[in-house]
Amino acid sequence: MTSGSNAGEKPAASVEEVQLAVEKGLFFVEKTTMRWWNKKKCASCHDGPMLLFSHNVAKRQGFPINQSKLDF
Secondary structure, three states: OOOOOOOOOOOOOOHHHHHHHHHHHHHHHHHHHHHHHHHOOOOOOHHHHHHHHHHHHHHHHOOOOOHHHOOH
């Protein structure tokens, strides 16, 4: 049975919360990718493409991206 209310549902995230989540996610991907590249001297398979994919998706959605991190 539904009551028609949104009781118990979480409110939508604010713009600031979304921005912070995206920034944290991009930082994490960048940090782990660079760690892998420095340790393994390899940029193929998962790490390189995931860095490019995540940053380009964020860029297309209007988030500010440091383009120099994608030009390698």
